[in-house]
Amino acid sequence: MAKYGRWEIVKPLGEGGQGKVYVSLDTQKLDLAAIKGRISVGRLPHVGSTQLDLDQSAADLADAILEYGKRDLPENLGALKVLHTPSEHGSIRKQLERMKAEVEALNSVSHPNLIRILDHDLENGWFVMEYLPDGTLSEHLGTFRGNLLAALKQFRPLVEAVAELHRSSFVHRDIKPDNVFTSPRGLVLGDLGLVYFQDDKHTRVSETFENVGSRDWMPGWAMGMRLQDVRPSFDIFPLGKLLWSMVSGQPKLQLWYHHEDGFELEKMFPLSQDILWARLILDECIVEKEKDCLLSAKELLAIVDTVLHALERHSQVIGKDVRRVCNVCGLGEYQEISKDALALAQSFHIFRCRHCGHSEFFYTGGGTAPVAWTSRATLPTVSTTPQESLVQPSPFELRERLQAVDLSLQLVFGQAENFVIQVTNHSDENIRVTRIRLESSAVEISGPVEPPSVDAWKIPKRGTVPIGWRASPDPAVSLVKRNSNLGVDFQAEIDFMLRIEISGVTRQITKRLVVQVDASNRTLRHRVG
Numbered sequence: 001m002a003k004y005g006r007w008e009i010v011k012p013l014g015e016g017g018q019g020k021v022y023v024s025l026d027t028q029k030l031d032l033a034a035i036k037g038r039i040s041v042g043r044l045p046h047v048g049s050t051q052l053d054l055d056q057s058a059a060d061l062a063d064a065i066l067e068y069g070k071r072d073l074p075e076n077l078g079a080l081k082v083l084h085t086p087s088e089h090g091s092i093r094k095q096l097e098r099m100k101a102e103v104e105a106l107n108s109v110s111h112p113n114l115i116r117i118l119d120h121d122l123e124n125g126w127f128v129m130e131y132l133p134d135g136t137l138s139e140h141l142g143t144f145r146g147n148l149l150a151a152l153k154q155f156r157p158l159v160e161a162v163a164e165l166h167r168s169s170f171v172h173r174d175i176k177p178d179n180v181f182t183s184p185r186g187l188v189l190g191d192l193g194l195v196y197f198q199d200d201k202h203t204r205v206s207e208t209f210e211n212v213g214s215r216d217w218m219p220g221w222a223m224g225m226r227l228q229d230v231r232p233s234f235d236i237f238p239l240g241k242l243l244w245s246m247v248s249g250q251p252k253l254q255l256w257y258h259h260e261d262g263f264e265l266e267k268m269f270p271l272s273q274d275i276l277w278a279r280l281i282l283d284e285c286i287v288e289k290e291k292d293c294l295l296s297a298k299e300l301l302a303i304v305d306t307v308l309h310a311l312e313r314h315s316q317v318i319g320k321d322v323r324r325v326c327n328v329c330g331l332g333e334y335q336e337i338s339k340d341a342l343a344l345a346q347s348f349h350i351f352r353c354r355h356c357g358h359s360e361f362f363y364t365g366g367g368t369a370p371v372a373w374t375s376r377a378t379l380p381t382v383s384t385t386p387q388e389s390l391v392q393p394s395p396f397e398l399r400e401r402l403q404a405v406d407l408s409l410q411l412v413f414g415q416a417e418n419f420v421i422q423v424t425n426h427s428d429e430n431i432r433v434t435r436i437r438l439e440s441s442a443v444e445i446s447g448p449v450e451p452p453s454v455d456a457w458k459i460p461k462r463g464t465v466p467i468g469w470r471a472s473p474d475p476a477v478s479l480v481k482r483n484s485n486l487g488v489d490f491q492a493e494i495d496f497m498l499r500i501e502i503s504g505v506t507r508q509i510t511k512r513l514v515v516q517v518d519a520s521n522r523t524l525r526h527r528v529g
Contacts, residue, residue, distance in 0.1 A: 240285025
């Protein structure tokens with residue numbers, strides 16, 4: 001098989017307009033040729049061999065076979081992207097520039113839900129991303145069908161990743177299910193080959209009026225748009241359509257027609273009360289004109305957080321002609337009592353369950369009616385900036401609240417260049433992780449690391465968030481050096497020391513994990529927490 005640097009092609013993975021992608025093996029971690037040689041030697045009989053020699057040969061053969069069995073482990077593989085040759089796909093200049101843009105974007109923005117670069121040789125037209133064997137979102141659309149809450153919990157980190165791109169002046173321009181990967185750490189956004197740099201020089205790869213992106217996912221207003229006019233709102237439109245696909249289970253939405261027959265979620269799932277909340281998000285993203293669209297992923301993230309909060313509290317959408325199931329019996333539906341039936345109804349909307357008679361009153365008198373009653377399923381206006389509390393808690397109160405915070409950790413990926421832990425916040429406090437360092441037996445095995453931005457490692461109350469970084473020095477190497485007498489595969493205890501913060505007040509939490517150390521691959525695997 002062909003090799004690119006230390007990467008040996010295993011099998012084709014896919015092909016696009018820019019190049020071909022292959023599953024490739026990192027020969028620095030696993031040299032198959034050497035391993036096969038060990039297996040061949042181990043199988044040969046040795047004239048005059050003693051029993052001790054035969055036992056050692058058998059042990060070497062078993063070790064070689066075990067090593068060979070690791071060739072399909074994701075931590076030993078990468079997704080190798082190789083540019084088309086000029087004879088295959090025209091001029092290579094634009095392809096090479098797009099590849100450089102993709103690598104620059106992925107290397108300069110760090111987020112667990114953005115795919116990571118493992119290696120590259122841009123002058124020779126190739127780079128290697130992490131390999132995510134579970135496939136793309138387009139292969140798993142049925143996972144979230146009809147379940148808005150589950151979809152939003154996976155969608156939120158993806159929006160946060162796009163917000164990081166926007167904060168760094170990048171516009172992705174090709175967000176769609178085929179470019180979103182499923183993984184143990186959630187949805188991961190990849191394929192930044194069309195990324196646009198929003199800088200003063202309007203750095204670009206595409207031609208000025210070239211339509212670049214996927215036709216079914218790019219906003220209508222972008223057709224024929226000059227590249228220097230591309231703004232972050234370009235990404236908001238396909239993000240909305242991506243959420244629609246996750247909830248509907250369907251691969252495509254025509255244009256901005258999410259309220260048309262055959263596409264409206266409320267008609268697809270008429271018995272779901274939660275689905276009504278999707279309107280607050282989709283109406284701000286999937287629009288015909290750019291002026292009606294949210295400006296950036298940061299604004300979208302604020303709305304997603306509002307809807308998630310409502311869904312987790314089992315809140316209901318209130319409005320005219322909104323079907324609502326009884327909160328008491330759960331069998332009947334509320335029906336509004338005629339305003340002619342009661343004088344009280346002139347100032348109230350009064351609803352009675354047709355099954356059990358439970359009634360609800362909503363005051364709508366006194367001049368201006370509440371916004372929920374001005375039109376069908378009108379939802380509250382969402383602030384896209386944090387609201388300051390009128391009463392700020394004292395440092396003493398904050399320290400007490402921090403003491404009540406409890407976290408649990410799971411090691412997701414244990415390689416230095418791709419170190420990911422999953423942190424679950426079991427408290428009712430929104431916290432930020434501001435520093436992480438690793439120790440074993442009171443000796444530091446990996447230096448302190450801080451988040452790439454202030455809110456990059458923010459963990460909502462009762463929430464779970466993946467946190468990833470490049471660990472230095474390599475914790476696996478550090479453990480091997482300290483436990484050289486334990487062989488190539490052993491267990492070790494690691495203390496993960498996390499500094500957490502609420503409103504400027506900090507506390508350190510230490511969580512111990514037992515990991516399996518694979519010395520030959522320089523990899524840690526989660527064992528016991």
